[in-house]
Amino acid sequence: MLTEKIATEKESELIKLSEALQGVCRKKLGRSLAIREVDAGSCNGCELEIHALNNPFYDIERFGIRFVASPRHADLLLVTGPVTKNMSEALKRTYDCTPIPKWVVAVGDCAAGCGVFRQSYAVMSGGVSDVVPVDLWIYGCPPSPIDLLRGLILLMEQ
Amino acid sequence: MKKLELSPHFTEEAIEIEAGKRKKYWSLEKVSEERWIELSKEIASGKWTLFGLWGSPQKVNMVLLDESQSKLQVIELETPLGKFPSVAIEVPSAARLERTIHDLFGLIPEGSFDNRPWLDHGKWQLRFPLGNILPPDEQKPYPFFLSEGENLHQIPVGPVHAGIIEPGHFRFTMGGEIVVRMEERLGYTHKGIEKLFFEASIERGAEIAARISGDATVAYSYAYALAVEEAMGITPSPRAVWLRALMAEMERMANHFGDIGAICNDAAFPRILSRCAVLREKILRFSKDFFGHRLMMGSIVPGGLKVDLSKEGKENLYRLLEEINEELCSIKYFYDSKNSLQDRTVGTGVLNARSAKLFGAGGFIGRASGRNFDARKCFAYPPYDKLSFESPLLEAGDVNARVWIRILEIEQSSFLIEQILNNLPSGSTLSVIKESKVCGQGLAVVESFRGDILLWIEIEKGKISRCHPRDPSWFQWPLLEKVIVGAVVADFPLCNKSFNCSYSGHDL
Numbered sequence: 001m002l003t004e005k006i007a008t009e010k011e012s013e014l015i016k017l018s019e020a021l022q023g024v025c026r027k028k029l030g031r032s033l034a035i036r037e038v039d040a041g042s043c044n045g046c047e048l049e050i051h052a053l054n055n056p057f058y059d060i061e062r063f064g065i066r067f068v069a070s071p072r073h074a075d076l077l078l079v080t081g082p083v084t085k086n087m088s089e090a091l092k093r094t095y096d097c098t099p100i101p102k103w104v105v106a107v108g109d110c111a112a113g114c115g116v117f118r119q120s121y122a123v124m125s126g127g128v129s130d131v132v133p134v135d136l137w138i139y140g141c142p143p144s145p146i147d148l149l150r151g152l153i154l155l156m157e158q
Numbered sequence: 159m160k161k162l163e164l165s166p167h168f169t170e171e172a173i174e175i176e177a178g179k180r181k182k183y184w185s186l187e188k189v190s191e192e193r194w195i196e197l198s199k200e201i202a203s204g205k206w207t208l209f210g211l212w213g214s215p216q217k218v219n220m221v222l223l224d225e226s227q228s229k230l231q232v233i234e235l236e237t238p239l240g241k242f243p244s245v246a247i248e249v250p251s252a253a254r255l256e257r258t259i260h261d262l263f264g265l266i267p268e269g270s271f272d273n274r275p276w277l278d279h280g281k282w283q284l285r286f287p288l289g290n291i292l293p294p295d296e297q298k299p300y301p302f303f304l305s306e307g308e309n310l311h312q313i314p315v316g317p318v319h320a321g322i323i324e325p326g327h328f329r330f331t332m333g334g335e336i337v338v339r340m341e342e343r344l345g346y347t348h349k350g351i352e353k354l355f356f357e358a359s360i361e362r363g364a365e366i367a368a369r370i371s372g373d374a375t376v377a378y379s380y381a382y383a384l385a386v387e388e389a390m391g392i393t394p395s396p397r398a399v400w401l402r403a404l405m406a407e408m409e410r411m412a413n414h415f416g417d418i419g420a421i422c423n424d425a426a427f428p429r430i431l432s433r434c435a436v437l438r439e440k441i442l443r444f445s446k447d448f449f450g451h452r453l454m455m456g457s458i459v460p461g462g463l464k465v466d467l468s469k470e471g472k473e474n475l476y477r478l479l480e481e482i483n484e485e486l487c488s489i490k491y492f493y494d495s496k497n498s499l500q501d502r503t504v505g506t507g508v509l510n511a512r513s514a515k516l517f518g519a520g521g522f523i524g525r526a527s528g529r530n531f532d533a534r535k536c537f538a539y540p541p542y543d544k545l546s547f548e549s550p551l552l553e554a555g556d557v558n559a560r561v562w563i564r565i566l567e568i569e570q571s572s573f574l575i576e577q578i579l580n581n582l583p584s585g586s587t588l589s590v591i592k593e594s595k596v597c598g599q600g601l602a603v604v605e606s607f608r609g610d611i612l613l614w615i616e617i618e619k620g621k622i623s624r625c626h627p628r629d630p631s632w633f634q635w636p637l638l639e640k641v642i643v644g645a646v647v648a649d650f651p652l653c654n655k656s657f658n659c660s661y662s663g664h665d666l
Contacts, residue, residue: 037322041347043662045372045453050322051416052442055435069320085281086346087325090317116365121287122350142372144452 014058017149022063024156029075029101032064033156036074036098040091040128042081045142046108050078052145060149071098076152079132080142082110082123088131095132103135103155104128107148112137182388183537184221184230184601194235195243197222202248206231207518208633210612211245211252212626213259215289218242219626221601221612223518228536232601232614237265244270251517251633262352264289274301277345277665288353305331305339313647317346324661330647337650340642342635348665355625360386360460363622367613368456370627371663373416376402376409377606378627378663379458381613384539385625386460389600389617395589397582398462400541404578405454406604407571411482412441413607414564414571417658421561422493424651425502430492437485444478447471462588472579479572486572490565503558507641507653510555519637520630521609522563523657527555533605544581547574557656596620606630608658629663 025033037050053060054067068074071094083091095104106128109115113127124130138151189197201208201222209230210221220233235242244267245252256267257276264286278285280297311332317325325346331339354366367382368375380402387394394402419434442452448471449457457465467475493499509519514527524531532549534542550566552559600615609630616624638657642650 038318039322039324039347041349041662042324043369043372043375044324044660045369045375045455047322047324048373048416048453052435052439055439056432057436057439067322071318081347082349084346084348085283086279086348087317088281090325090346094318116369117349117351117354120350120354121282121284122348122353141369141455142453144446 014146014149017146017153018058018060018063021060021065021149021153021156024153025063025065028156032066033076033152034066034068034074035076035078036068036071036094037078037080038071038091038094040079040081040087040111040131041084041123042108042110046080046111049142049145049148050080050107053148058145058149065152071095074098075101076103076105076155077132078105078107079111079128079134080107082113082115082117082120083128083131084123086122088124091128091131104132105136105138105151105155106134107138107151108143109139109141112139114139115141181538183228183603184232186232186234186599188234188236191235191243194220194233194245197233198243198245198248198252201245207515208245208249208251209518209610210614210626210628211255211259212614212628213237213263213265213288214624215263218259218265219614220245221614221628225531225536228538230601230603240264241266241268243268246270246272251636254636255632262286262288264292277348279345287350288356300343302329302341302343303339307333307338309333310338326661328650330650332647335646335648337642337645337647340639340650342639344635344661345665347662349662351666352626355622358622358625360390360617360620360622363615363625364459365456367625367627370666371629371660372453372455373413374409374606374608374611374660374663375453375455376405376458377604377611378613379456380406381602381604381611381627382615382625383458383460384602384604385600385613385615386617387600388602389598389615390460390594390596391598392461392591392594393589394460395462395585395587397466397585398458398587398589400578400582401463401467401587402458403541403545404467404575405449405457406606407574407578408441408445409454410607411568411571412438413658414568415441417655418489418493418561418564421503421557421652421655422499424655425499427496427499430489433485433489433492437482440478440481444471444474448474459588461591462586464588466587467582472582475575475579479575482568483572486565486568493561493565500558502649502652503561503656504554504556506557506645506649507656508554508556509637509641511553513637513640514555517633517637519609519633521605521607521634522560522567523609523634523637525550526552526559526563528553531610533603533610537603539602539604541578545574545577547577557652560656608660609634611663627663627666629660629666631659631661631664634659635664 136155206222209223222231261278313330316327327343415434415438419431422430446452511528514529612628
């Protein structure tokens with residue numbers, strides 16, 4: 001965790017959000033949340049913000065939330081991008097081999113089906129929900145790390 | 159903060175450039191098939207470097223770079239019979255570009271030896287989306303080139319990768335732990351961007367351009383704005399001309415910090431990742447606070463900028479630069495002093511100078527292998543013609559050299575931003591467009607953090623009739639296949655991260 005001299009408003013909101021998320025995950029899963037990220041054709045903007053969740057400012061690993069290498073180890077799929085037709089099979093297969101209980105979060109406007117690429121021949125018209133069932137949409141282009149955390153808490157509290 | 163000197167270019171030309179008009183460094187030539195073939199051979203002989211190759215419904219275009227003259231030659235060939243002479247038979251870097259022209263437009267590169275589809279995975283439910291659209295063909299498995307022999311096995315990686323990264327497929331042929339062959343298959347993030355540009359309004363075009371590759375959003379918007387301004391005869395505001403470069407340099411620094419951290423983390427040294435990630439986050443937070451968006455997406459538009467830098471922002475930026483300059487010293491020390499880290503990066507993934515030159519590899523990849531090309535120096539688009547900076551050049555071509563180039567470029571970017579802050583013209587950042595042409599052609603080259611972006615635009619009746627963005631990765635991806643041969647497979651993530659090619663910018 002990054003030590004800052006004065007706790008800024010951002011930092012205290014961040015602490016509250018992260019602790020809330022940790023509490024909720026332990027209650028629901030009995031352990032911390034394992035996330036598998038899938039880029040279904042995004043521009044990479046959303047990936048940059050998801051990466052930021054692991055930096056010393058946000059540092060979600062201190063709450064046990066970790067990104068895993070295999071969907072077989074995951075509880076939650078974080079999907080970005082409009083789901084290009086070239087990626088739809090890979091996304092479906094990744095979802096299928098994630099063991100239950102599992103959740104899918106569509107990150108970003110593209111994944112929600114309202115991004116700039118939505119009318120293209122090369123993408124699924126409705127975003128991620130055209131391919132796999134979605135539990136939560138986090139809008140933004142791209143959504144900031146705080147938006148991502150807020151979204152994850154909302155999902156786990158359901 | 160001491161006031162830094164500008165390079166003394168106070169001629170008539172420079173004053174015109176001051177007003178935002180840039181020197182034209184390209185010209186268009188319509189050619190016959192014979193001349194097209196002759197030019198392909200001239201590229202192979204080293205007279206030119208291939209800089210771009212794309213199709214349109216009725217023609218193909220090629221851009222040739224004359225490095226000695228810092229000029230570009232745009233070549234146009236009509237394709238009434240739906241075919242054009244293959245450039246790839248002479249120039250290897252044209253191979254995938256030609257396969258893409260066929261995938262999208264249905265134009266056939268005559269004589270080419272590799273006729274496999276590239277971006278078309280058979281999933282679009284149609285063929286040739288930008289040409290004469292045909293129904294889909296029978297889906298066949300993609301034929302990777304094989305290496306056969308005793309004790310060889312394949313490792314398929316992707317498209318979903320282990321980390322938080324874009325999708326692509328890498329087919330390794332292994333002899334034990336050593337990579338015998340690696341072949342890429344890309345196109346997973348193809349979003350049909352070039353078709354979305356057809357008949358789009360200028361505003362919609364700007365929205366799309368900003369999202370071609372999110373990590374280079376400023377550079378792409380910059381190139382789009384410059385090309386549209388040239389095509390429509392629009393002069394951007396002087397303040398915007400300088401602030402655009404400031405934003406581009408901030409993007410360069412933020413990405414370089416991200417890359418240096420990621421490379422060191424992959425070599426099992428996360429301490430540098432933490433320090434770099436903090437600096438990257440500070441740059442992003444500054445961008446959000448003073449430019450309205452963490453990645454500065456959508457800030458640069460034809461005519462200028464949608465945002466401005468306040469006095470408070472300027473002061474904060476000076477402070478941020480001081481912090482960055484200080485931190486950079488300790489990052490350099492840590493990187494250089496750890497034997498285990500040096501052991502992983504020195505001598506790994508060596509790209510020799512000849513290959514870098516042959517493919518016209520730009521950015522830190524080319525400059526780490528002795529290829530001295532930087533669009534900011536070569537074409538000196540404003541305000542870089544007035545700024546004093548170096549473009550670092552190294553010869554070793556290994557992962558270590560690519561890390562050092564990034565460190566040195568961060569130093570230069572910091573220096574550039576200081577100069578820009580010291581000499582920022584006043585005024586508004588968005589020029590009022592009184593008149594503009596409704597038809598025209600424009601070409602822009604901008605040095606993004608990973609290399610030169612080429613953007614070509616044709617405007618008709620105030621709308622885009624053709625827009626082709628060429629990502630620097632087209633001339634970098636194939637070289638990754640080359641550098642990994644003979645290395646251990648565990649060095650692949652290191653090489654891949656040191657290249658950091660764009661998937662989305664490449665696939666369009």
